[in-house]
Amino acid sequence: MSTSSYDAIIIGAGHNGLVTAAYLARAGYKVLVLERRELVGGCCVTEELWPGFKVSTAAYVNSLLRPEIIRDLELKKYGFEMLPRSPSSFTPFPDGRYLMMGPDKEMTHKEIAKFSTKDAEAYPKYEDMLTRVADFLEPMLTQTPPDPFGGLGSLWKLGKLGLGFRGLGRTTATEAVEILTGAARPILDRWFEAEQLKATIATDAVIGAYAPPSHPGTAYVLFHHVMGECNGVRGVWGYVRGGMGTVSNSIAAAAKSKGAEIRTNADVGQILVADGRVAGVALKDGTEFRAPRVASCADANVTFLKLMEAKDLPPDFVAQVKKIDYSSATVKINVALDRPPNWKALPSDGKIGPQHHGTMHICPDQDYIERAFDDAKYGRWARDPMLECTMATALDDTLAPPGKHILSMFVQYAPYHLKGTTWDAEKDKFADRCFDIMEEYAPGFKASVLHRLVIPPPDMERLWGITGGNIMQGSMSLSSMFSFRPVAGYANYRTPVTGLYLCGAAAHPGGGVMGACGLNAAREMLRDG
Structure with missing residues (x-):
């Protein structure tokens, strides 16, 4: 059994884990990333499944990757290039008609008008509503959620959020609450009359969710798909040249350029804990790596229930983790x-x-x-x-x-x-x-x-390695978001074990190829020193 020492170890080379590694390495930390598979990226990969065919095996489109990550890590220097999609969607119908939509507002207006002139006039207003809500919610993606039951610092953060919410005004504030808590279908039924348009939009409300558009919580999933940008244009989704693996490979290259070490075919079997502090990790083959800081890109179930011993975690915390959907x-x-x-x-x-x-x-x-x-x-x-x-x-x-x-x-x-x-x-x-x-x-x-x-x-x-095949590393319902992700009291990327952090989609703001989880975790780790 061999042992090596690092300033920080990252479990899993998903795109979030790589982001955390890159930011820590930029700050001068000696960083090791350990990946179970033979390639980096987690669910954000490109694989040659058949000769000549390079496939984005899991994630397949991008818009949410945070612009500050692209800028800070100089990802374009390492091959990252977005290809904006226009039109952005095409829906054929059994009667032989179709609906095409995209960033071309005039084209979209004409297409919707084929089914309803009223809806064609309402659609820009609907987008404006979503934009107003986004202006309030999107900055929270890169904020560490406050603990509603924490000390004065948390209460101060909650107060600032409350003042920001109050500043929206009654109409926009009401819309924001409905987007966060409500079902997509009632919202779409209220805004539009053509089922063709409503069905096309509703698909974005359920992708990756175990819920139909009539269920509470789907409005937020819907909203998730109108955030982000492509080459600076808000709300546009695109392909990544070379497949989604280019996202992960460019982040990995940026991390390695700052000295981070990345090992593939390195399957972590245990997170090592001594006297309430993280001590490092052990691979399944017995190799140990020591570090005073460990960040897991795996979901909460894998991190706490498979890689750790129950004696190292408070029973009430374990009970909360077991309730994650x-x-x-x-x-x-x-x-x-x-x-x-x-x-x-x-x-x-x-x-x-x-x-x-x-x-x-x-x-x-x-x-x-x-x-x-x-x-x-x-x-x-x-x-x-x-x-x-x-x-x-x-x-x-x-x-x-x-x-x-x-x-x-x-x-x-x-x-x-x-x-x-x-x-x-x-x-x-x-x-x-x-x-x-x-x-x-x-x-x-x-x-x-x-x-x-x-x-x-x-x-x-x-x-x-995603529990239940859940691509979001856990439900994205309101009860599992922001200050309650992964569980109440631990939304600040820290865990009950000193020096152990979560840096993947199990933490705020959840699923999607945005890198915000990794960015936020790195910031908190650097803050702790």
Whole structure:
């Protein structure tokens, strides 16, 4: 058994863990990052699944990565480049019509007007409402949440938040509360009349969530998708040239340029604790690394219940961690194609068109989503699942051989636990059903498939170490956010063990490729010295 010493050790080379490592290394710390897999990135990776096809296996689009991280770490110097999507979405409907939306406001107005002139006039006002709320909420992403039950410092922070909230005025404050706590569907029903528009927007309210748009909490998930920016333009999502792994690789390169050491194929088996302080970590092969500071990019279940001994944690803390909801109902299907989908609603005859640039939705109305959730609620995969498809090769020719394409399918709903069967027995049947639906909207799709990889929730857990296959490292409901993430009393990235921190999506502000969790954790670690 060998031992080496560092100033800080990061468990997991997910993008958040890499951000923490990079900022600590910039401050002069001797940093070690330990990653279980053979590559860095966690759920933000690019992998050559089939010869010549470079696939963003998990995360697939970007907008939320914090601009200060891109600036501070000089990520563009290390290969980070965004490719903005315009149009941003395309939704074909069974009656042969379609809705295209994007940053081009005139185009979006005309498209919505095909279904409702009233909605076309209301949509800019809806976006303005979200922007007003974002102006209040977005700065909180990079703030350490105060403890409502803490000392004077926390009370001062809460007071400042209260004054900021009061400054919104009654109307905007009411809208902010509804966005934070409410369901997406009532909001959309109040703003719009065309089901085609409401269904298209509603897809953003449920991606990664074990809930339909009628459930409280989905409005915040919806809001999550209108924050962020692409090349300085707010609310625009894009692809990352070279796939999502470029995000992680550029952060890793920045960290290494400042002296951080990154080891892959290094599976941590235990967090070492002595006299209430963290002492380092031990790999499963017995190798030990010592450090007075350890930050875990893993979720709370893995960090506290798998990598630690119960005797090192307060029983009430462990009880809170065991209550965290990791329900998941999302399946990722990565597909290699020999031609782009030829949508009946807007044929392209094998060529790339604007309909392929953004997210392609199969979701005719909100009831369709509700029925899909009903299946999952009773332990079945949805017979008519909601499909969210993206084809980064429409804008990035580095990902596939000439003329070939990669389609990313993010599918709702399919629960972790299936009633009376297993995912090993069902995942190909589920994928076949998804492909049958695609065939209805884009004839010839099934014949265009060269390869596919189906990743249901249990496989997400196995591949990426995320409990329950939950891509957010835990529920994003109000009771699990801000001052209550991961649990009440420990939202400041610290844990009951001195020197042990959380730096991944288990901490505020939660899931999404934004890097804020890692940035905030690094700031608190540096503050502690």
